[in-house]
Amino acid sequence: MLICPAVKRGWQHSMKLYIAEKPSLARAIAAVLPKPQSKGDGCIRCGNGDVVSWCVGHLLEQAEPESYDPAFKQWRYEHLPIVPDQWQLKPRPKVRSQLSVLRKLVKEADQIVHAGDPDREGQLLVDEVFDYLKVSDTKKRAIQRLLISDLNPSAVTKALAKVRTNSEFVPLSVSALARSRADWLYGINLTRALTLQGRKAGFDGLLSVGRVQTPVLGLVVTRDREIESFVSKPFYEVRAHLLTPAGERFTATWVPSEACARWQDDEGRILSRKLAENVAERIGGKEALVEQAKRSPGKQPAPLPYNLSALQIDASKAFGLSAQAVLDACQSLYEKHRAITYPRSDCRYLPQEHHGEAPAVMRAIGQSEANLADAVKSADTSRRGRAWNDKKVEAHHAIIPTSKAVPVERLSADERKVYGLVARQYLMQFYPDWRYADTELQLRIESGLFIAKSRQTLEAGWKVLLGKGEKEADELPRVEVGDQLLCEKGEVVDKQTQPPKPFTDATLLAAMTGIARFVSDNSLRKILRETDGLGTEATRAGIIELLVKRGYLQRQGKTLKSSQAGRGLIDALPERVSKPDLTAHWESSLDAMARREGRYDQFMEALGVSLRELVDELGSQVPESLRGVPSSAKPRRKGQKRKGSTSRSGSTRSRSRSKAAAG
Template identity: 60%
Template structure:
């Protein structure tokens, strides 16, 4: 009997639908017509053990116990999924062949691997297990995936990378969360001061932005525009470009802060001849943006529709699992397999059949046009989020489902539309010894921009000009402006900051690493991390903006700087990527982390949490641990030794450990 183990019931049903019938639906699995079976996990069936599972003395939170570092790692069944785990245990024993059908990403690989290991599959079954990679739940795509099974052993490095990340997050998050929460208790604050490898640098980013805005002092600056006229009486404006001699009167961004200097320029240029010293005109073509990955979709949906990152992920998941209108949504890739190009016409037909508003663009869509999106070298386990070939009742979708399907569809159709073409003109003038610049942008062909309505084509013109042409500066205009503070983060800009976190790092080596990785968090985890910071009371919404709270600021002020910046997570992601590529090992990643943890705990002992937080303590209530799919993973199921740590005095919130991992 072949046993297919899917990550979720929806995926299991999609697999069974294309396999031999008749089907017999049993409790926790589907028996196929040929005797094979398809079963499923329910997300994580297993979770990392709590500290108290290693040693009962660790149940109360006491500083003397820290750091808690397991010698042998444990997994335990999640209470609500024990029955499904029992089903899989029986089926694995009865099977002759296993097929791993977890989601096509790092966490999906580990999720099913850990179940297979925990339930004691034989060495032969593990060695011969196959891997099924599915990004599209429609029958044709599932059948194609089944015909291209790989050896699951090829993905062991990916699983080890996910395992290292999971355990490192557990060690770092649980120990520092306990340490700083204990210090908070001393100041009378009874909430959880959670610390995590990703959540804390993200909180630090918002805290620093908020403080920068509050401490900002606006200053006036001045710009000069020359009014220039041709012999034919045509006029245009040219902006003054200050020379190096003006640097003492400028700020770091080159803005002139001295009004008298600007006024003097106007006096000097008025009524003076203007010499056109250089004219540059370039015809440019701009190709359509690539299809979405999850982060890019979350950012664009936040801008257009005001949707939170979590709302986008949940809606995409519904479009993928329930409606089967989108491909796998937790993708970090914006490219498509070259083999997928053969389905382009079918996908276009499905899109335009589902949405008549998009059918109007069919005359401009040419499926023989092939954009750079199709590139096998850029695709790993999963590809960009695109519509499927499924025809559906569009009226059955919710407003948010309709909005996201439409947005994803437009970005896909744009791949088959003409480039945006325009002329860029730049004119350099000399007036009374000063340099002035005039520019123009003229659209020639809107191309794909007419489909993506948020991308409006620019249009500005200049008179017909030539180098050496006689011109006259008739007057000068003084524009007084004021420097503006940076803007508070919104869902869109915070997600953009997480994906482009290298912009906020000063160390050139760390910046380079971050540019080469996913940034802060991953496409699959960013929404959950942002929501966790709201749940913890570290973030609050004010209109569309996201602000840090007093509690969030106090935590950042107490932590060592290294814990509040992205540098550490950059180094982690770099090393985890090397593990997945077999360029590094699990131990070379974990050992330095455990060594450093001792110093971090010792440092936290001297921290004094401000007593002003006492009044901000959350009201007492029964708490439940918040666990994400990626929040609990481990490899070994039996502990041979207790975790290291000592004994000490009690603290509340015994179940908050694992939810602080990131």
Template identity: 60%
Template sequence: MILYIAEKPSLGRAIADVLPKPLKKHDGYLEAANGDCVSWCVGHLLEQAEPDAYDAQYKSWKLEHLPIVPQQWQLKPKANTRSQLTVLKKLVGQAQQLVHAGDPDREGQLLVDEVLSYLKVSQSKLASAQRLLINDLNPSAVTKALKQLRSNREFIPLSTSALARSRADWLYGMNMTRAFTLQGRKVGYQGVLSVGRVQTPVLGLVVRRDEEIAAFQSKPFYEVLAHLHDPNVPDNSAFTAKWQPSEACAKWQDEEGRVLAKGLAENVAGRISNQAAKVLSVEEKQKRQAPPLPYNLSALQIDCNKRFGMSAKEVLDTAQSLYEKHKLLTYPRSDSRYLPKAQFSDAPKVLQAISQGATELLQGVDAPDAKLKSKAWDDSKVDAHHAIIPTEKVANLNALSNRERQVYLQVARQYLAQFYPHYLYWDTRVSVEIAGGIFNASSKREQQAGWKQLFRSNRGEESDNDDEDSSGNLPKLTVGQALWCDRGEVVEKITQPPKHFTDATLLAAMTGISRYVSDSDIRKILKDTDGLGTEATRAGIIELLFKRGFLQRQGKTILATDAGKGLIHSLPLSATLPDMTAQWENRLEAICQREINYQHFMSPLLQTIEQLVHEACQQLPTALAGVKANKPAFAKRRRSSGSRKSASGSSSRSKSATATKAAKGSSTRRKTTAKSS
């Protein structure tokens, strides 16, 4: 008997639907006519044990216990899914062949692997286990995936990386949370000070942005515009050019080159008024812009937040519904924006499905050309999963909720763009001399709309992809041509503070975290990594900070609360910056690529945690003095042995980093040592 173990029931049903009929329904699994079975997990069936599972004294929070490092790691069944684990135990014992059908990502790999390990599956059966990678739940796609099984052993590094991440988050989050919560009590803060290797640097980004805005002082700066025309061509020859200050003006400029001296600008404007001008250079180039790549989850979340005001979690939940319930999108937690070349042969069917189900996207535009192949098709940039695209199923938009419709159309339009030619335009740049000063002007003139016709604002939903210059066209100019400056104009502007974060900009900051890293060497490395968190966890991390009372929303704007600010100012700087956690992600990816092993990741991590805990115990978090906790740390049940709250290091589907318990009492210190598995 072949046993397929899916990550969740919806995926299990999709697999069973293509197996020999009739199907028999059992408690927790489906049986095909040939005897093969499909069962499933329900997310993570196992979770990291609480500290007191290693030693009862850890039920009480005491500084002398820290850092707590398990000697032998323990997983425990989740209470609400224990029955499904029992079903899998029986089926795994009966099966001759195992097929791992977890979601095609790091967590999906670990989710099933940890069950097989916990059930003590024999080495021979593990060695022959196969891996089924499914990105599309429609029958044709599932059937195709079943013909492309791979050895599950190929994915051991992926599973090891996820395991290291899970344990590291538990160690960091639990120890740091206990240390700072206990120290916080000493200054009167009665909340749990949850610290995590991802959530805390994200909070730090928001706190520092808020404070930068609060401290910002606006100042005026000045631009000089020259209003020009050709005296020999009175009609349609007028245009404006902007002054480019020379090096001699540097002392009147700020670090961004803006002129701060109004008198200087007025002097230039006066000197060029009613003066002859001459064209120094004319540069006209034909440029092309390729279609935007299909979406990964972060890019989809960013665009949907900008366009529809959807939170990151709302986009993920909606895309997940379109994948599982409606089978209209491929796997939504993807971090890739590329497609396998083999998928190109399916393009005509996908395009047909879009044209039949989402006709509004193609109204008033050229038909897509299924023979065009954009740069999105690149096998070298696709591993376990590819970009999020529509499936071959025809959508019934009337059967979708408003959010589902918006997200589906967004993904469909991005896919359609791959089958349109490049956007072509003429880019013209002109330099003019007036009274010894240099003035520049530029314009863009469209030659071929190409894929941009799908994104025009008059089609209902304006796209951020449309970045055409709105300055208009320049007249035909030649080098040496004589012009006349009618007048110089001083334009006063005010420097603007950075904007508060929104879901879109915070997600963009998390994915492009290298911009916020101080170390140039680390910044260089991080340009090639996925940033803070993963596609699957970023939305949850942001929501977690709201639930814990560290962030708050004002419309689309995300702001830090007093508790959030106080926590950041109480922590060591290294715990609030993305440098450390970004390095973690880089090293976790190195495990996936077989460049380092588990121990090479964990050993330095343990040293870092010990140092951070030591530092936490040496100083009080005075920034939290007088700050009221948004949520009480300890409920009325305090008279009992203790209450439990989550203090995971970062958000994940497993929530396996839960590590907080609080109670009265005292005990002696016992510190266990680390041992890898």
């Protein structure tokens, strides 16, 4: 007589419930668990009685203000700031049924395994379900944490053998919770405040403010205005055309002395053509004495494997892909094709044990990407460079190909491009260092100092994978200190100062990840060099697209330009809101919280104080910068649902916060 697995479980096996972040991950987990299996309502039941279920991104979201007080449904300034005493989450309507499935399964389960994505948001996404379903403290303390960054069976099996205690990740969850609630408070209150004030100036549109989106918009507005106000100025270089006794020719550039400072700008460029002409005339036909001849060998290891931002930047430069398009391609490569590892990683290192999988990954690359087949053959899988570093790997590692080969015809054009970049970057780790020689010559001509530099490749190493690579300077002749050369003539080269370049997806992403460069506070800048920057790997693409969707940024080819509404919004805000200093400091505080070095209550208390100050400041004046500006995004009227809530870019994950406060 055949026994039903569920009945058999009751006799012999305690039920273990795996809760994945999304169905694709759940299927990958179930694939390596005991057979036979059957599909249930919102779950997969395994042969040993264990069950695998899933969320569909966030099953819960922050309640809207009117959930706390019906009066808040109307946007009125006297209600601000809205700060909940007891925070509320509510089920997302479209996935309410899956929450009901989990409610039943959690009660049945003897052991629960948290299998959210291996990042801050993934940790909170499943933890908040446990809290909402009121899982008992006893059962909650026993919850295990499964960290999966590769959906292929062998990787999932290894991950299952290394489950950890979920309580280890409480700080990560608390940090994500603080981020979610801070976003809600900041976005809801400042968006309402500015939108209401905008109406007084005749702007009948939504004025969305967010802790990340607004400083990002501010970066673009500032850059656009720098370009528009830029006045090009001429400057001049003096070059000496030199001849060695052996008949070799090269050029060296004049380095002005301190005596010339009054004719230079802040960057040391000569602004007087008369001065430059005088120097050029004096050196023609004169002796050039070699004062220094330095030849320095150097080497550079392969660039590290990609994290998401680095991949988005390179894909934008190489193919003109938007940050969102890259994230979408990554998500498909990870979930649908299982061709790459977890894509939202902020890490560029790999665990030591992963080195042993290199031959299998190489075979998959060779079968999937014909253009890299020869590169695979030349790779040395015995090399173990700086990329393999356990101390640098936390919840997830760098984005690399998996051991699963995917026929190129199954991939879209964007997926092929992104896979090719990921595969090439991984292959570089198995190639020698790029070796080169730097030469610098310092010469004295008529008491003036002239310098010539060049860099020559000795061994291409990993650079062979880049094709032609950058153009190298002409090799300088071999001369020694004390050699006397001839300056055949001097030449004045006319140049013009150039305006800053407008932002593209690549350069804006680089600015967000390297936000310290745009921060005015020296102490904060030092802190930010060690943190993730503005936004997270998962949210940056979505923030850029949100600003475009709301009409604050406009795409012009590859460039991103601020609109009239975007500029009016930035001008209507206090400077500290539109600058990255404050929001970048939040990122630093949230990161400290995740590392058990910061406290939730202190962070939220400080936020409440600054929020009240900002609401008072915005209410004290009418934003004249918005008068006469056409609006495209309309504010919500009474009873009208807000459109345009942001979701976790490229996936089904929606952020756990108010739709009106996105970004």
